[in-house]
Amino acid sequence: MAERKSGHSGAVETILPFERHLLELEDKIRSSDSEEERVKLERELQKERESVYPNLSAWQRVQLARHAMRPRMLDYTSRIFDDVFELHGDRALGDDAAMVTGIARFQGRTVMIVGQQKGVSTEEKVSRNFGMAHPEGYRKARRLFKMAERLRLPVISFVDTPAAHPGIEAEQHGQGPAIAQSILQCLNTRTPTMAAVLGEGGSGGALAIAVCDYVAMFEYAIYVICPPERCAEILWRDVEKKDMAASALRVTAGDLQDLGVIDAVMPEPGGGAHRNPDAAAQVLATEIDRFLLGCQQGRWNIERRRRKFQRMGVWYEELANVREAVD
Amino acid sequence: MTTFFSRSPFAGFMGGKKRMPDGVWIKCDGCNQAIYRNELDENRQVCPMCGHHYRISARRRIEIVVDEGSFAETHTDIRSADPLQFKVGKETYAQRIERAREASGIDEALLTGFAAIEGQRAVIGAMDAQFIMASMGSAVGERFCRAAADAIADRLCFVCFAASGGARMQEGILALMQMAKTVDSIRQMNEAGVPFISVLTDATTGGVYASFASLGDVTLAEPGANIGFAGKRLIEGALKVKIPEGFQTSEYQYKNGFIDRIVDRAELRPTLAKLIQYLTPAT
Numbered sequence: 284m285a286e287r288k289s290g291h292s293g294a295v296e297t298i299l300p301f302e303r304h305l306l307e308l309e310d311k312i313r314s315s316d317s318e319e320e321r322v323k324l325e326r327e328l329q330k331e332r333e334s335v336y337p338n339l340s341a342w343q344r345v346q347l348a349r350h351a352m353r354p355r356m357l358d359y360t361s362r363i364f365d366d367v368f369e370l371h372g373d374r375a376l377g378d379d380a381a382m383v384t385g386i387a388r389f390q391g392r393t394v395m396i397v398g399q400q401k402g403v404s405t406e407e408k409v410s411r412n413f414g415m416a417h418p419e420g421y422r423k424a425r426r427l428f429k430m431a432e433r434l435r436l437p438v439i440s441f442v443d444t445p446a447a448h449p450g451i452e453a454e455q456h457g458q459g460p461a462i463a464q465s466i467l468q469c470l471n472t473r474t475p476t477m478a479a480v481l482g483e484g485g486s487g488g489a490l491a492i493a494v495c496d497y498v499a500m501f502e503y504a505i506y507v508i509c510p511p512e513r514c515a516e517i518l519w520r521d522v523e524k525k526d527m528a529a530s531a532l533r534v535t536a537g538d539l540q541d542l543g544v545i546d547a548v549m550p551e552p553g554g555g556a557h558r559n560p561d562a563a564a565q566v567l568a569t570e571i572d573r574f575l576l577g578c579q580q581g582r583w584n585i586e587r588r589r590r591k592f593q594r595m596g597v598w599y600e601e602l603a604n605v606r607e608a609v610d
Numbered sequence: 611m612t613t614f615f616s617r618s619p620f621a622g623f624m625g626g627k628k629r630m631p632d633g634v635w636i637k638c639d640g641c642n643q644a645i646y647r648n649e650l651d652e653n654r655q656v657c658p659m660c661g662h663h664y665r666i667s668a669r670r671r672i673e674i675v676v677d678e679g680s681f682a683e684t685h686t687d688i689r690s691a692d693p694l695q696f697k698v699g700k701e702t703y704a705q706r707i708e709r710a711r712e713a714s715g716i717d718e719a720l721l722t723g724f725a726a727i728e729g730q731r732a733v734i735g736a737m738d739a740q741f742i743m744a745s746m747g748s749a750v751g752e753r754f755c756r757a758a759a760d761a762i763a764d765r766l767c768f769v770c771f772a773a774s775g776g777a778r779m780q781e782g783i784l785a786l787m788q789m790a791k792t793v794d795s796i797r798q799m800n801e802a803g804v805p806f807i808s809v810l811t812d813a814t815t816g817g818v819y820a821s822f823a824s825l826g827d828v829t830l831a832e833p834g835a836n837i838g839f840a841g842k843r844l845i846e847g848a849l850k851v852k853i854p855e856g857f858q859t860s861e862y863q864y865k866n867g868f869i870d871r872i873v874d875r876a877e878l879r880p881t882l883a884k885l886i887q888y889l890t891p892a893t
Binding site: 447449450451453454455456457458459460462463464466467469470471486487490491494506507508509513514517518519531532533534538539542544589592593595596597598599600601 | 687688689690691693694696697698699747748749751752755777779780781782783784785786787788789790791793794795796797816817819820821822823824825838839840841844845848849851853854857858866867868
């Protein structure tokens with residue numbers, strides 16, 4: 284992974300190996316004076332994209348999902364919503380900056396928003412703990428869901444976290460129970476809820492705010508039971524088998540749709556959301572619009588949500604009882 | 611999720627350091643004293659000298675806790691499938707399951723059934739660490755939910771002995787979703803006014819701790835059990851700090867307000883019988 288300081292936003296510009304050639308082409312297009320050459324290069328770029336992106340390995344897709352330049356929750360909310368009034372604190376212990384909650388306005392309507400913010404600059408990443416929430420964060424999310432129900436407002440949840448924070452204080456304050464209660468609250472909220480998986484859906488820390496009526500996931504986002512590196516370490520006893528683990532775990536949006544875990548895949552602009560955050564935000568806004576339309580049409584209801592999660596999983600069941608009945 | 615274990619994940623956990631080694635005399639993990647194996651067996655696998663609670667199988671757990679002959683096992687036909695066609699080296703997940711069956715003598719990491727404890731009827735669940743570290747896959751999730759439905763239908767307490775390394779990795783995201791699924795069963799019990807008693811045993815971690823296991827109306831724990839969300843090694847690795855003594859033990863969780871009572875194995879029967887008697891809804 285090459286890094287060079289970027290002039291804007293304080294993010295460290297990161298280029299993944301398979302992106303390098305595409306970026307070079309883009310640079311060439313920008314600096315070219317000849318219209319004819321530009322057209323030719325554009326065509327070459329398009330072809331290159333079409334050959335690279337559909338053939339990315341599972342691990343390369345993990346890298347894209349974790350891309351340092353990838354738009355974060357607040358990059359989307361600032362583009363999508365007319366206004367966001369942030370709400371702070373869990374009303375018990377503190378305010379967790381990794382979990383953002385608030386009231387937002389979308390095309391004249393009020394919605395409640397919740398989600399993890401990984402951070403962009405190094406300073407922000409540290410202050411937001413890289414999007415890894417503590418129990419205070421999950422309790423803040425729970426507060427938000429409860430408030431949404433009280434005030435009969437829909438909830439839009441933005442999922443982007445490597446994991447719930449693994450730490451001494453987090454354990455002391457009940458990380459496990461906080462996640463469990465957050466899931467329970469998701470299942471108890473009587474207003475429509477939507478989750479958008481933006482980048483990394485990291486295990487229980489992601490699930491805690493993603494048990495929603497409508498779950499949409501960006502094309503190059505991942506949603507995992509545990510980080511592929513950790514899975515490789517445990518099952519293969521070799522961190523370097525992470526590519527194998529990533530592919531075995533089936534972490535991509537397409538995989539998750541096939542497994543019935545998510546409801547929609549949101550296509551990303553060429554080269555990924557970070558190549559064109561405005562276009563990615565537009566895609567997400569369209570999805571939010573679709574969700575809100577579903578709210579008006581009474582498409583979402585809590586029993587349907589509960590049934591959806593009750594049915595998840597694949598197991599084998601011998602039909603012993605049925606056979607007995609037939610005999 | 612999946613805070614699997616410190617040390618080598620399978621060898622340490624499954625092999626026998628904490629479980630019973632062969633031989634007539636063994637050295638206690640708790641006090642280093644030599645103890646006579648038979649004496650340990652008779653004492654419910656608790657060291658007679660120091661009270662160290664060894665891990666026990668789900669079958670032994672049920673034998674210790676419920677009235678003799680009262681256990682009627684349910685949902686034994688629910689078994690793990692291999693939805694991801696998961697393979698580690700040459701071993702498929704289906705083969706891994708087979709190996710776990712042979713090692714543990716049971717079909718899945720969670721056994722469920724109807725039973726009586728000192729005459730008090732209840733639905734019982736017991737997890738078994740010998741079965742892929744009692745990790746939760748779709749079959750465990752489904753068994754849990756069916757047992758909860760049984761408790762609701764018969765208006766009985768559901769007592770579940772948790773022990774788990776977390777969600778089962780070989781089932782990927784579907785295993786993670788079992789957290790939502792089992793929590794929904796808790797919700798159903800909550801709405802039906804059917805009590806859920808969660809007994810945390812060594813070790814209850816990861817996705818199981820972060821779902822049904824920590825949502826008991828009453829939460830009990832055995833002494834000295836490891837209970838927590840993230841594995842100690844993971845925390846040490848992430849934070850580069852030394853974990854304090856006694857971190858993530860039952861006593862630690864009790865002190866922090868997450869457990870109602872720590873109960874010695876010998877006291878489980880009368881304690882549970884009392885709770886079941888007090889809490890079972892009137893029909």
